[in-house]
Amino acid sequence: MHRRKTIFLMIIIMALALSFLLGVGSGAVAIGWRDIAALVLLEPLARLGLAPGPEAEIPAVTRSIVMQLRLPRVLLASAVGASLAVAGAAFQGLFRNPMADPFVVGVSSGAALGAVMAMVLGQTFSLLGFGTVPLFAFGGGVLTIFLVYNMARIGKTVPVMTLLLAGIAVSAFLSALVSLLTYFAGDELHRVVFWMMGGLGGATWLRVQVMVPYAAAGFICIFMFARELNAMLMGEETARHLGVNTEWVKRVLLVGASLLVAASVSTSGIIGFVGLAVPHLVRLVAGPDHRYLLPASALLGAALLIAADTLARTVIAPTELPVGIITALVGAPLFIYLLRTHKRLRYFSNLE
Numbered sequence: 001m002h003r004r005k006t007i008f009l010m011i012i013i014m015a016l017a018l019s020f021l022l023g024v025g026s027g028a029v030a031i032g033w034r035d036i037a038a039l040v041l042l043e044p045l046a047r048l049g050l051a052p053g054p055e056a057e058i059p060a061v062t063r064s065i066v067m068q069l070r071l072p073r074v075l076l077a078s079a080v081g082a083s084l085a086v087a088g089a090a091f092q093g094l095f096r097n098p099m100a101d102p103f104v105v106g107v108s109s110g111a112a113l114g115a116v117m118a119m120v121l122g123q124t125f126s127l128l129g130f131g132t133v134p135l136f137a138f139g140g141g142v143l144t145i146f147l148v149y150n151m152a153r154i155g156k157t158v159p160v161m162t163l164l165l166a167g168i169a170v171s172a173f174l175s176a177l178v179s180l181l182t183y184f185a186g187d188e189l190h191r192v193v194f195w196m197m198g199g200l201g202g203a204t205w206l207r208v209q210v211m212v213p214y215a216a217a218g219f220i221c222i223f224m225f226a227r228e229l230n231a232m233l234m235g236e237e238t239a240r241h242l243g244v245n246t247e248w249v250k251r252v253l254l255v256g257a258s259l260l261v262a263a264s265v266s267t268s269g270i271i272g273f274v275g276l277a278v279p280h281l282v283r284l285v286a287g288p289d290h291r292y293l294l295p296a297s298a299l300l301g302a303a304l305l306i307a308a309d310t311l312a313r314t315v316i317a318p319t320e321l322p323v324g325i326i327t328a329l330v331g332a333p334l335f336i337y338l339l340r341t342h343k344r345l346r347y348f349s350n351l352e
Contacts, residue, residue, distance in 0.1 A: 005286045009296060016078075016303040023074040023310045028317060029065055039066050073203035076211065077309045077323075078302035080200070080268045081278075083215050083260035085301025088275030089282075089293055090222045090257040093229045094250065095164055102261045102275035105148050105167030105254070107141040109174035111265035114140025115195060116181045119188045133195070134207075134266040138214075141262030144170060149254060157247055160236070163254075198271035198324030200309050207267050214263035219298070221256025225249050226290040233288065273327045274301055277335045304331070 024040070025031045035058055087102040095104070102108070114136035148170050152163040178196075185192045222229075228249045231239040236246045264271070278301045282293050305323070308330065312323040 005292055005296075008282075008285045009292075009299075012296060012299045012303065016299055016306075019303045019306040019310070020074060020078075023077065023306045024066060024070045026310050026314050027065070027070065029062070031062055031066060031070075035062055036066065039063060040071065068205075072205045072208050073200055073309070074306055075208050076203040076267060077200050077306045079208065079211055079215050080264045080271065081274055081301040081303070081305025082298040083218065083264045083301075084271065084275035084305075085278035085297040086219060086222055086294055087257040087260040087264075089279035089290065089297045090229070090253050091275075092279055093233060093288070093290055093293075094253050094257075095160055096233060097164070098280065099276075100164075101272075102257065102264075103171070103270075103272075104164065105258065106144045106171035106174060107258050107261040108265050108270050109171040109178065110144025110147075111137040111141035111262055112178050112196060112270060113174050113181070114138070115266070115269075116178050116185070116192055119192050119195070120181050120185055122188070134210075137266035138262050141258065141265055144174065145254060145258035145262075149251075158250055160250070163250075194322060195269045197322030198269040198327075199312070199320070199322045200268050201313075201320055211263050211267050214259055218256045218260035218263070221252050221259070223294055225252055226294055229253065229290045230288075269322075269324070271305070271324045271327060273324075273331045273335075274305055277331055278304065280335065 021033050021036060024036050025033060038058060039062075084102050088100070091100040091102060091104055092098055094100075115133050117140075118133045118136035148163065148166045149158065151170070152158050152166040154162065182189065182192050182196075228239070228244045231242050231244045232246060232249065239246050239249075261275075279293060279297050282296045282300060286292055286296060305327070308326040309323045311330070312321040312326045315321065315326075
């Protein structure tokens with residue numbers, strides 16, 4: 001099993017590197033891997049005196065395309081894909097439910113409501129690097145998780161099933177409000193619909209800089225409790241007997257996963273399927289141990305979303321498809337095939 005995990009991890013890393021090269025190099029202007037390596041690796045190292053500079057001068061147009069357009073988009077796609085995959089793995093482990101995804105507690109619906117409100121109101125301002133739509137979306141997602149948590153709390157405890165049901169109810173209510181606002185969107189209807197489908201067309205270095213701290217905070221919150229999450233797979237009572245403070249772990253995991261989802265949705269809209277499918281795909285190969293599952297899901301989620309976004313912006317160029325359509329159209333059939341060929345899969349057992 002350990003050898004298989006190592007080989008699988010190497011395959012994921014190679015897939016991530018390949019998707020990165022394709023993402024930066026593909027488009028109306030094709031850019032070779034030598035120029036990409038020179039701009040992304042050699043030049044920064046040369047400025048630090050750690051490597052010789054590029055042998056040939058890179059054209060200014062090529063430099064601008066890579067550094068100002070494609071590289072921030074690829075980095076944002078990798079951050080969003082990794083965030084959704086890790087959040088999905090955390091929610092599936094916390095709820096002990098393979099159907100849980102990053103949007104199960106209503107964070108995406110809250111973020112969508114905030115974003116649609118910003119679009120319909122038409123106000124523009126920025127705060128802490130967020131524009132109006134991302135700011136409202138992030139705030140809506142964060143407020144939703146606090147609402148769901150307090151609704152599900154019974155005394156000093158939060159039963160997982162109650163939390164799940166509260167999330168579903170709040171999500172349905174907020175989705176209805178989103179539909180109502182969409183109905184009255186008027187001239188903003190096209191913008192609202194496109195945002196709801198998910199996309200990375202507005203990627204900039206500022207968005208990358210804004211999202212990375214929130215994503216890093218969410219990753220740390222979840223990765224620090226990988227062992228405790230393994231224990232909770234055997235049930236809360238068993239985990240308590242093993243010395244796990246289950247209520248504290250649930251709070252930290254909820255905050256971390258919700259932070260990842262809110263940051264992702266606020267910068268890219270609603271991109272489905274990644275957070276549901278990626279943890280499953282990793283479990284199919286390597287089992288449910290979160291000490292391996294979480295980092296492997298992050299790498300695979302990043303690789304898949306970069307590839308999906310590259311396909312979305314090149315398949316019918318110069319028109320760009322919402323990346324959420326690509327993740328569903330391509331990923332869902334593959335996911336169903338894998339599940340059909342692994343009918344005896346045990347999701348939450350055989351930890352090693």
